[in-house]
Amino acid sequence: MTYDVESIRAHFPALTAGTVPEHTVHFDSPGGTQTPQSVGQAIFNTLTGPLSIRGRRSPSERNADDAVTGFRSAMADLLGADALGIVYGRSATQLTYDFSRHLSRDWAPGDEIVVSRLDHDANIRPWVQAADHAGATVVWVDFDPETGELAPAAVAAVLTDRTRLVAVTAASNLIGTRPAIAEIAKVVHQAGALFFVDGVHYVPHAFVDLAALGADFFVCSPYKFFGPHCGVLAADPALLAGIHPDKLLPSTDVVPERFELGTLPYETLAGVTAAVDFLAGLGELATGVPARPSSSRRERLRASLRSAEAHEDALRDRLESGLAALPGVTVYSRAAQRTPTVLVGFTGRRAADATEFLFERGILAPSGSFYALEASRHLGLGEAGGLRIGLAPYSTPAEIDALLAGLAEFVLG
Known part of the structure:
Protein backbone atom coordinates (compact mmCIF):
# COMPACT_ATOMS: atom_id res chain seq x y z
CA MET A 1 0.00 0.00 0.00
CA THR A 35 4.17 19.15 16.18
CA PRO A 36 1.11 19.09 13.92
CA GLN A 37 -1.19 22.10 13.68
CA SER A 38 -4.06 20.26 15.37
CA VAL A 39 -2.05 19.74 18.56
CA GLY A 40 -1.13 23.40 18.84
CA GLN A 41 -4.73 24.35 18.12
CA ALA A 42 -6.04 22.06 20.86
CA ILE A 43 -3.66 23.62 23.38
CA PHE A 44 -4.67 27.11 22.28
CA ASN A 45 -8.40 26.36 22.37
CA THR A 46 -8.22 24.84 25.85
CA LEU A 47 -6.03 27.55 27.32
CA THR A 48 -8.05 30.45 25.90
CA GLY A 49 -11.52 28.96 26.39
CA PRO A 50 -13.51 28.98 29.63
CA LEU A 51 -11.36 27.13 32.16
CA SER A 52 -11.39 26.61 35.91
CA ILE A 53 -11.00 23.90 38.54
CA ARG A 54 -12.54 20.57 37.50
CA GLY A 55 -16.26 20.04 37.95
CA ARG A 56 -19.46 19.42 35.98
CA ARG A 57 -21.52 22.54 36.66
CA SER A 58 -20.16 25.39 34.56
CA PRO A 59 -18.62 25.26 31.06
CA SER A 60 -15.24 26.18 32.52
CA GLU A 61 -15.38 23.29 35.01
CA ARG A 62 -16.53 20.85 32.37
CA ASN A 63 -13.75 21.92 30.00
CA ALA A 64 -11.15 21.19 32.68
CA ASP A 65 -12.71 17.86 33.57
CA ASP A 66 -13.05 16.83 29.94
CA ALA A 67 -9.40 17.63 29.32
CA VAL A 68 -8.35 15.23 32.09
CA THR A 69 -10.71 12.38 31.22
CA GLY A 70 -9.98 12.82 27.51
CA PHE A 71 -6.25 12.56 28.17
CA ARG A 72 -6.60 9.37 30.20
CA SER A 73 -8.87 7.80 27.58
CA ALA A 74 -6.55 8.72 24.71
CA MET A 75 -3.42 7.37 26.40
CA ALA A 76 -5.28 4.21 27.41
CA ASP A 77 -6.19 3.65 23.77
CA LEU A 78 -2.61 4.29 22.64
CA LEU A 79 -1.03 1.92 25.17
CA GLY A 80 -3.72 -0.72 25.54
CA ALA A 81 -4.08 0.27 29.18
CA ASP A 82 -6.83 1.04 31.69
CA ALA A 83 -7.70 4.74 31.70
CA LEU A 84 -7.76 4.65 35.52
CA GLY A 85 -4.12 3.58 35.46
CA ILE A 86 -2.87 6.55 33.43
CA VAL A 87 -0.77 8.98 35.49
CA TYR A 88 0.32 12.41 34.23
CA GLY A 89 3.82 13.69 34.98
CA ARG A 90 6.00 16.60 33.95
CA SER A 91 8.34 14.12 32.25
CA ALA A 92 9.13 10.42 32.13
CA THR A 93 12.21 11.20 34.22
CA GLN A 94 10.11 12.86 36.92
CA LEU A 95 7.65 9.96 36.98
CA THR A 96 10.45 7.41 37.28
CA TYR A 97 12.04 9.35 40.12
CA ASP A 98 8.66 9.60 41.85
CA PHE A 99 7.97 5.89 41.60
CA SER A 100 11.52 4.95 42.58
CA ARG A 101 10.84 6.79 45.85
CA HIS A 102 7.38 5.26 46.29
CA LEU A 103 8.52 1.69 45.67
CA SER A 104 11.84 1.86 47.54
CA ARG A 105 10.12 2.57 50.85
CA ASP A 106 9.77 -1.19 51.26
CA TRP A 107 13.32 -2.08 50.20
CA ALA A 108 15.92 -3.17 52.69
CA PRO A 109 19.56 -4.25 52.81
CA GLY A 110 19.91 -7.52 50.91
CA ASP A 111 17.24 -6.62 48.35
CA GLU A 112 18.42 -6.42 44.74
CA ILE A 113 17.47 -3.96 42.00
CA VAL A 114 18.36 -4.81 38.40
CA VAL A 115 19.20 -2.15 35.81
CA SER A 116 20.49 -2.41 32.24
CA ARG A 117 23.39 -0.67 30.53
CA LEU A 118 21.25 -0.34 27.41
CA ASP A 119 18.98 2.20 29.09
CA HIS A 120 18.64 5.96 29.11
CA ASP A 121 19.93 7.25 32.43
CA ALA A 122 16.35 8.15 33.42
CA ASN A 123 15.67 4.43 33.89
CA ILE A 124 18.98 3.80 35.66
CA ARG A 125 19.94 6.60 38.02
CA PRO A 126 16.61 6.90 39.91
CA TRP A 127 16.81 3.17 40.77
CA VAL A 128 20.52 3.26 41.62
CA GLN A 129 20.00 6.24 43.92
CA ALA A 130 16.87 4.76 45.52
CA ALA A 131 18.71 1.49 46.13
CA ASP A 132 21.58 3.37 47.71
CA HIS A 133 19.22 5.20 50.07
CA ALA A 134 17.57 1.90 51.05
CA GLY A 135 20.81 -0.04 51.39
CA ALA A 136 19.76 -2.38 48.57
CA THR A 137 22.16 -3.85 46.01
CA VAL A 138 22.25 -2.75 42.37
CA VAL A 139 22.79 -5.53 39.81
CA TRP A 140 23.79 -4.60 36.26
CA VAL A 141 22.82 -6.39 33.05
CA ASP A 142 25.03 -5.83 30.01
CA PHE A 143 24.03 -5.87 26.36
CA ASP A 144 26.26 -7.31 23.64
CA PRO A 145 28.20 -4.36 22.16
CA GLU A 146 28.82 -6.27 18.93
CA THR A 147 25.17 -7.00 18.18
CA GLY A 148 23.44 -4.39 20.33
CA GLU A 149 21.22 -7.14 21.75
CA LEU A 150 19.99 -7.40 25.34
CA ALA A 151 19.09 -11.06 25.73
CA PRO A 152 16.32 -12.22 28.10
CA ALA A 153 18.77 -14.90 29.25
CA ALA A 154 21.15 -12.18 30.43
CA VAL A 155 18.39 -10.76 32.61
CA ALA A 156 17.32 -14.18 33.87
CA ALA A 157 20.92 -14.98 34.86
CA VAL A 158 21.04 -12.22 37.48
CA LEU A 159 17.62 -12.74 39.07
CA THR A 160 17.37 -14.18 42.57
CA ASP A 161 14.74 -14.51 45.27
CA ARG A 162 15.99 -11.14 46.54
CA THR A 163 15.24 -9.27 43.30
CA ARG A 164 12.60 -6.63 43.97
CA LEU A 165 12.49 -4.70 40.71
CA VAL A 166 13.92 -4.87 37.19
CA ALA A 167 14.17 -1.74 34.99
CA VAL A 168 14.67 -2.20 31.24
CA THR A 169 14.02 -0.10 28.16
CA ALA A 170 11.61 -1.25 25.46
CA ALA A 171 13.81 0.51 22.88
CA SER A 172 17.23 2.10 23.17
CA ASN A 173 17.17 5.80 22.43
CA LEU A 174 20.84 5.55 21.41
CA ILE A 175 21.04 2.54 19.06
CA GLY A 176 17.38 1.59 18.62
CA THR A 177 17.58 -1.96 20.05
CA ARG A 178 14.16 -3.37 20.92
CA PRO A 179 14.69 -6.10 23.55
CA ALA A 180 12.21 -8.98 23.82
CA ILE A 181 10.27 -7.25 26.59
CA ALA A 182 7.51 -9.87 26.85
CA GLU A 183 10.10 -12.62 27.37
CA ILE A 184 11.96 -10.55 29.94
CA ALA A 185 8.68 -9.86 31.75
CA LYS A 186 8.07 -13.60 32.15
CA VAL A 187 11.39 -14.27 33.86
CA VAL A 188 11.04 -11.15 36.01
CA HIS A 189 7.61 -12.19 37.24
CA GLN A 190 8.75 -15.78 37.79
CA ALA A 191 11.31 -14.30 40.18
CA GLY A 192 8.51 -12.43 41.97
CA ALA A 193 9.84 -8.98 41.03
CA LEU A 194 8.22 -5.89 39.56
CA PHE A 195 9.04 -4.83 36.00
CA PHE A 196 9.47 -1.12 35.15
CA VAL A 197 9.73 -0.44 31.41
CA ASP A 198 10.93 2.76 29.75
CA GLY A 199 8.80 3.06 26.60
CA VAL A 200 9.83 6.60 25.66
CA HIS A 201 11.65 5.59 22.46
CA TYR A 202 9.39 2.61 21.79
CA VAL A 203 5.95 4.23 21.61
CA PRO A 204 6.68 6.46 18.58
CA HIS A 205 7.63 3.43 16.49
CA ALA A 206 5.41 0.53 17.52
CA PHE A 207 1.84 -0.40 18.36
CA VAL A 208 1.85 -0.86 22.13
CA ASP A 209 -0.05 -3.62 23.91
CA LEU A 210 0.71 -3.19 27.58
CA ALA A 211 -0.79 -6.54 28.60
CA ALA A 212 1.23 -8.42 25.96
CA LEU A 213 4.44 -6.64 26.99
CA GLY A 214 3.92 -7.64 30.61
CA ALA A 215 5.21 -4.39 32.11
CA ASP A 216 3.98 -3.54 35.60
CA PHE A 217 4.90 0.10 35.03
CA PHE A 218 5.36 1.70 31.61
CA VAL A 219 6.45 5.30 30.99
CA CYS A 220 6.47 7.35 27.81
CA SER A 221 6.76 10.95 26.61
CA PRO A 222 4.11 12.45 24.27
CA TYR A 223 6.55 14.96 22.81
CA LYS A 224 8.25 12.02 21.11
CA PHE A 225 5.04 11.31 19.17
CA PHE A 226 3.82 14.76 18.07
CA GLY A 227 2.51 15.94 21.47
CA PRO A 228 3.50 18.53 24.08
CA HIS A 229 6.31 18.11 26.59
CA CYS A 230 5.17 15.91 29.46
CA GLY A 231 5.33 12.31 30.69
CA VAL A 232 2.83 9.49 31.14
CA LEU A 233 2.93 6.39 33.33
CA ALA A 234 0.60 3.45 32.77
CA ALA A 235 -0.05 0.67 35.29
CA ASP A 236 -2.82 -1.56 36.58
CA PRO A 237 -5.05 0.59 38.83
CA ALA A 238 -5.06 -2.23 41.39
CA LEU A 239 -1.26 -2.08 41.56
CA LEU A 240 -1.36 1.71 41.93
CA ALA A 241 -3.94 1.40 44.71
CA GLY A 242 -1.35 -0.33 46.87
CA ILE A 243 1.15 2.53 46.55
CA HIS A 244 0.70 5.49 48.90
CA PRO A 245 2.69 8.60 47.97
CA ASP A 246 3.13 11.63 50.17
CA LYS A 247 0.44 14.18 49.37
CA LEU A 248 -1.46 17.12 50.80
CA LEU A 249 -4.03 16.15 53.42
CA PRO A 250 -7.07 17.63 51.61
CA SER A 251 -6.06 16.27 48.18
CA THR A 252 -7.84 13.22 46.83
CA ASP A 253 -6.59 9.72 47.52
CA VAL A 254 -8.28 8.35 44.40
CA VAL A 255 -6.13 6.51 41.84
CA PRO A 256 -4.57 7.85 39.66
CA GLU A 257 -5.05 11.38 41.00
CA ARG A 258 -3.19 10.59 44.22
CA PHE A 259 0.06 10.63 42.21
CA GLU A 260 -0.60 13.96 40.46
CA LEU A 261 0.29 16.80 42.78
CA GLY A 262 -1.46 20.13 42.32
CA THR A 263 -3.72 21.36 39.55
CA LEU A 264 -3.11 19.62 36.25
CA PRO A 265 -2.13 21.56 33.08
CA TYR A 266 -5.39 21.09 31.20
CA GLU A 267 -4.05 22.61 27.99
CA THR A 268 -1.16 20.13 27.93
CA LEU A 269 -3.53 17.21 28.47
CA ALA A 270 -5.70 18.43 25.60
CA GLY A 271 -2.58 18.57 23.43
CA VAL A 272 -1.75 14.95 24.27
CA THR A 273 -5.26 13.86 23.30
CA ALA A 274 -4.93 15.73 20.01
CA ALA A 275 -1.57 14.04 19.35
CA VAL A 276 -3.10 10.59 19.89
CA ASP A 277 -6.00 11.53 17.59
CA PHE A 278 -3.53 12.68 14.94
CA LEU A 279 -1.67 9.37 15.24
CA ALA A 280 -4.95 7.50 14.89
CA GLY A 281 -5.66 9.33 11.64
CA LEU A 282 -2.14 9.06 10.27
CA GLY A 283 -2.87 5.84 8.38
CA GLU A 284 -5.78 7.40 6.55
CA LEU A 285 -3.64 10.43 5.64
CA ALA A 286 -0.81 8.25 4.37
CA THR A 287 -2.84 5.73 2.38
CA GLY A 288 -5.89 7.73 1.40
CA VAL A 289 -8.03 4.80 2.53
CA PRO A 290 -10.70 5.86 5.06
CA ALA A 291 -11.13 3.74 8.18
CA ARG A 292 -14.34 1.80 8.66
CA PRO A 293 -16.94 3.99 10.38
CA SER A 294 -17.18 1.40 13.14
CA SER A 295 -13.43 1.40 13.81
CA SER A 296 -12.42 2.36 17.33
CA ARG A 297 -9.57 4.76 18.00
CA ARG A 298 -7.52 1.79 19.21
CA GLU A 299 -8.09 -0.04 15.91
CA ARG A 300 -7.16 3.05 13.91
CA LEU A 301 -4.01 3.46 15.98
CA ARG A 302 -3.01 -0.11 15.19
CA ALA A 303 -3.39 0.47 11.45
Missing part, protein backbone atom coordinates in the same frame (compact mmCIF):
# COMPACT_ATOMS: atom_id res chain seq x y z
CA THR A 2 1.24 3.49 -0.82
CA TYR A 3 2.41 5.90 1.88
CA ASP A 4 1.82 9.54 0.98
CA VAL A 5 4.32 11.27 3.23
CA GLU A 6 3.58 14.70 1.79
CA SER A 7 -0.03 14.46 3.00
CA ILE A 8 1.35 13.96 6.49
CA ARG A 9 3.96 16.72 6.27
CA ALA A 10 1.31 19.23 5.22
CA HIS A 11 -0.04 19.13 8.80
CA PHE A 12 3.31 20.23 10.32
CA PRO A 13 4.00 23.97 10.08
CA ALA A 14 7.67 23.41 10.93
CA LEU A 15 8.06 21.11 7.92
CA THR A 16 6.31 23.28 5.37
CA ALA A 17 8.82 25.13 3.20
CA GLY A 18 8.38 28.88 3.34
CA THR A 19 6.68 28.98 6.73
CA VAL A 20 9.94 29.21 8.69
CA PRO A 21 12.95 31.46 8.04
CA GLU A 22 15.28 28.52 7.39
CA HIS A 23 13.91 25.17 6.31
CA THR A 24 15.79 22.42 8.12
CA VAL A 25 15.77 18.68 7.47
CA HIS A 26 15.02 17.01 10.79
CA PHE A 27 16.73 13.78 11.83
CA ASP A 28 16.39 14.71 15.51
CA SER A 29 13.04 13.01 16.22
CA PRO A 30 14.41 10.76 19.03
CA GLY A 31 14.90 14.00 20.96
CA GLY A 32 11.39 15.18 20.16
CA THR A 33 9.23 15.27 17.05
CA GLN A 34 7.78 18.29 15.31
CA SER A 304 -1.67 3.85 11.54
CA LEU A 305 1.34 2.76 13.56
CA ARG A 306 1.90 -0.34 11.47
CA SER A 307 1.76 1.78 8.32
CA ALA A 308 4.23 4.27 9.79
CA GLU A 309 6.50 1.48 10.99
CA ALA A 310 6.68 0.00 7.48
CA HIS A 311 7.51 3.43 6.04
CA GLU A 312 10.22 4.06 8.64
CA ASP A 313 11.75 0.61 8.19
CA ALA A 314 11.97 1.11 4.43
CA LEU A 315 13.72 4.43 4.96
CA ARG A 316 16.07 2.86 7.49
CA ASP A 317 17.03 0.19 4.94
CA ARG A 318 17.75 2.93 2.40
CA LEU A 319 19.83 4.80 4.96
CA GLU A 320 21.83 1.79 6.11
CA SER A 321 22.54 0.69 2.54
CA GLY A 322 23.94 4.13 1.81
CA LEU A 323 26.00 4.20 4.99
CA ALA A 324 27.52 0.80 4.16
CA ALA A 325 28.99 2.31 1.00
CA LEU A 326 30.79 5.10 2.85
CA PRO A 327 34.39 4.51 3.97
CA GLY A 328 35.32 5.03 7.59
CA VAL A 329 31.73 4.88 8.87
CA THR A 330 30.76 2.51 11.68
CA VAL A 331 27.11 1.72 12.34
CA TYR A 332 26.39 0.76 15.96
CA SER A 333 22.68 0.00 15.48
CA ARG A 334 22.79 -3.72 14.74
CA ALA A 335 20.05 -5.50 16.68
CA ALA A 336 17.65 -7.74 14.76
CA GLN A 337 14.68 -5.81 16.14
CA ARG A 338 15.27 -2.07 16.28
CA THR A 339 13.66 1.30 15.76
CA PRO A 340 14.55 3.55 12.79
CA THR A 341 17.31 5.14 14.86
CA VAL A 342 20.87 4.74 13.62
CA LEU A 343 24.00 5.64 15.58
CA VAL A 344 27.19 6.08 13.56
CA GLY A 345 30.82 6.91 14.20
CA PHE A 346 33.68 7.98 11.93
CA THR A 347 37.24 6.72 11.75
CA GLY A 348 39.59 9.53 12.71
CA ARG A 349 36.78 12.11 12.82
CA ARG A 350 34.55 13.38 15.61
CA ALA A 351 30.81 12.81 15.40
CA ALA A 352 30.32 16.37 16.64
CA ASP A 353 32.19 17.64 13.57
CA ALA A 354 29.84 15.68 11.32
CA THR A 355 26.88 17.27 13.09
CA GLU A 356 28.24 20.75 12.45
CA PHE A 357 29.10 19.90 8.84
CA LEU A 358 25.55 18.68 8.18
CA PHE A 359 23.95 21.60 9.99
CA GLU A 360 25.72 24.02 7.68
CA ARG A 361 23.84 22.23 4.88
CA GLY A 362 20.45 22.48 6.56
CA ILE A 363 20.45 18.97 8.01
CA LEU A 364 19.86 18.52 11.75
CA ALA A 365 21.42 15.27 12.99
CA PRO A 366 22.75 15.77 16.52
CA SER A 367 25.62 13.91 18.15
CA GLY A 368 26.29 12.79 21.70
CA SER A 369 25.34 10.05 24.14
CA PHE A 370 21.82 11.46 24.60
CA TYR A 371 21.66 10.54 28.29
CA ALA A 372 22.29 6.88 27.41
CA LEU A 373 25.65 7.30 29.10
CA GLU A 374 26.12 3.69 30.19
CA ALA A 375 25.30 2.41 26.70
CA SER A 376 27.69 4.85 25.05
CA ARG A 377 30.49 3.83 27.41
CA HIS A 378 29.73 0.14 26.87
CA LEU A 379 30.11 0.68 23.12
CA GLY A 380 33.51 2.25 23.71
CA LEU A 381 32.29 5.72 22.69
CA GLY A 382 32.63 7.35 26.09
CA GLU A 383 30.62 10.47 26.76
CA ALA A 384 31.10 11.76 23.22
CA GLY A 385 28.78 9.12 21.76
CA GLY A 386 28.07 9.21 18.04
CA LEU A 387 25.97 10.84 15.34
CA ARG A 388 22.33 9.81 15.85
CA ILE A 389 20.04 9.71 12.83
CA GLY A 390 16.40 9.41 13.84
CA LEU A 391 13.55 8.84 11.40
CA ALA A 392 9.89 9.75 11.86
CA PRO A 393 6.63 9.16 9.98
CA TYR A 394 7.23 12.46 8.20
CA SER A 395 10.76 11.60 6.98
CA THR A 396 11.22 11.27 3.22
CA PRO A 397 13.49 9.35 0.81
CA ALA A 398 14.79 12.68 -0.53
CA GLU A 399 15.88 13.66 2.99
CA ILE A 400 17.75 10.36 3.36
CA ASP A 401 19.54 10.99 0.07
CA ALA A 402 20.46 14.53 1.15
CA LEU A 403 21.88 13.20 4.42
CA LEU A 404 23.91 10.52 2.65
CA ALA A 405 25.27 13.07 0.19
CA GLY A 406 26.28 15.32 3.08
CA LEU A 407 27.99 12.46 4.93
CA ALA A 408 29.81 11.39 1.77
CA GLU A 409 31.13 14.91 1.40
CA PHE A 410 32.18 14.87 5.07
CA VAL A 411 34.10 11.57 4.98
CA LEU A 412 35.58 11.98 1.51
CA GLY A 413 36.27 15.70 1.53
